[in-house]
Amino acid sequence: MQKMWLLTGKNHYAAKLNMMEANQLVEEIKACLQRDQELIDEYHRMENGKWCGMGLSEHIGFIHWNEYECRYPVLMLVMPARKNRxxxxxxxxxxxxxxxxxxxxxxxxxxxxxxxxxxxxxxxxxxxxxxxxxxxxxxxxxxxxxxxxxxxxxxxxxxxxxxxxxxxxxxxxxxxxxxxxxxxxxxxxxxxxAKQPELSGLPERTFVDTYGYISIEAEHYHAKYDLGEKGEVIKTNGGKKDGSAETEGPKKAAGFQVLDGYGKTLSGVKVFPTTRYFTPGQRPSLEYLFVVDNPGFYVVELYTQPSNPVSPENTIYYGIQVNDREINVYNTIPEGQRVGDGDYQ
Amino acid sequence: MLNNIRRHASEVTCHAGLNKLRIYAVSPAFVLEKLVIYPVGKEPAESYLGPPESYYVGKE
Missing domain, CATH: 2.60.40.3450 (Immunoglobulin-like)
Incomplete structure (x- = not known):
């Protein structure tokens, strides 16, 4: 299934440049759909047909919770150019x-x-x-x-x-x-x-811009600041395999932990305990270092997991601070987006 | 949501050279997966997973 959708993306990209490869990709996508049919047929034959018919419902390209309006991959064919381009x-x-x-x-x-x-x-x-x-x-x-x-x-x-x-x-x-x-x-x-960035004197885990942007996997923080039982700040440098509050060192009452393999790319970094709101001065934090060539205004885009908030106010706030200046607090939930049915308290 | 990610952008001022960014927890259930920083108006090409991770000092 995943292969089929990846091939579809490649097919669309190739077709838009009139690459003949697009037509070959179409055949590969059709083979994926054929494989799906074979699996359905096998399923229907199992245990003397005990589950015969169970594979008849649609199961590809859902855009709603049920099969209505679902869509198979759109396949793009190209016509060969007249000249040998x-x-x-x-x-x-x-x-x-x-x-x-x-x-x-x-x-x-x-x-x-x-x-x-x-x-x-x-x-x-x-x-x-x-x-x-x-x-x-x-x-x-x-x-x-x-x-x-x-x-x-x-x-x-x-x-x-x-x-x-x-x-x-x-x-x-x-x-x-x-x-x-x-x-x-x-x-x-x-x-x-192949000009290399200037790296001398930079601390470990400093991110360097080589393509016009900086992209950071959340678990690659330079340091994190958790809270102890008396509210004291406990600093841990990045790179140490300190995933949990239960490992050696001072006992932590709150802080960030890495969830290995969670999310879309590498991992997620989640704040614990999951029931606590954090007030100014008592907020666990993650620290990232990066180098840019030019001074000025930059966008910091956070990719966060899309779960619903734990309360009906539709808010998951975070704070952001650059170079020890003021902390700005934002809501990750877009304004107007209704989460849940409003009466699930 | 359909892309299995929630993205939120804000604007900051950076100076040339080394900058320090801190992200603070405020509400419960905050889970950070990735950060992307770029000059205002120069958004990297759109992609499902976001741009690949940049080089960092000490990367193997």
Whole structure:
């Protein structure tokens, strides 16, 4: 099921760029639906048909609590272009080019700005069902590509992913290089920026902006401040496996704990006890460090779990503070959004 | 809610270089999963999971 929806997302993305790969993805999505039918059939045969008919109800693409108005994946087919065009796209971005000098023909690969990244990739795809050749050149001795030339035909082979590997020991003073991809409509130039951020003197767990934003998994705090039984503040540095209030050290009356594997990406960090409201001066907190290049106004967007609040006021408040200035308190529940039926006290 | 996440944005002032951000618990049932910080008007590309985590000092 998950595979089917991921393939659907890829199908829509490929189709919007007229990539012939979209049509191959359609077949893979149909195979997922076929597999669903096989599972239903198997279910119906089990125990001499004891559950025969139980799989007949809809179970894909619900938009309500029951099956009404549910929707199967929408599949997008593309028509092949008349000429043997190819398209180059930088993976992990929305950049793409067919190399024509009339249009965008320079793309940017910024993956290697991150010190921990040694591999990145771009993809060459067929836009037609005709044979089209590509040729890749890169003069920098510190970059290598997984392929140099090839032919795509939009049928048997509609796409080729090229892995770019960096060897930082060979860079010398260079931080930028060009990868040129020659395709039928022209040349696509990929500018590879491998300049590293300045990290000296920064504390552990300081987040660094290399893509124009900072994204932090909640459990990667620099420090957390819990409350002891007498209301005293207990500081714990990030990185220690101190998930619970029951581990060694001073006994805690309230504070944050990591819920491993909880939520959409890595984990959740939840405040305990689950019944307590926190007043100014007596609020557990999480501290994050980050570096930005430019001073000014920034948006801090918090991703929180979407459970209902514990009371009918429709509020889950949190406080936010930057650089020891004032604490602003906000409600995570959007104004006007009704949670629950209002009389569940 | 349908995306299994609740997002709340607020505006702050940062200086160039190292900044410190603190998130305080106020109500019960506050569970933080992720934080995304970007210059006003320069929101990262929309995605279901949010942008991948940035590099941090000491990351293996």
């Amino acid at each position: 190819l398209i180059v796209s930088v993976d992990g971005t929305t950049q793409h080019s067919e190399g024509s000098s009339w249009h965008v023909n320079t793309l940017y690969m910024n993956d290697f700005r991150r010190p921990d990244v040694t591999k990145a990739s771009f993809t060459i795809s067929s836009v037609s069902d005709l044979e089209a050749a590509y040729e890749i050149t890169c003069e920098a001795p510190w970059l290598s590509c997984s392929g140099q030339k090839g032919i795509l035909d939009g049928k048997r082979k509609a796409t080729e992913r090229i892995i770019v590997t960096i060897d930082r020991s060979k860079m010398g003073n260079e931080t930028e290089a060009l990868i040129k991809v020659k395709i039928p409509s022209g040349v696509v130039t990929i500018i590879v920026d």
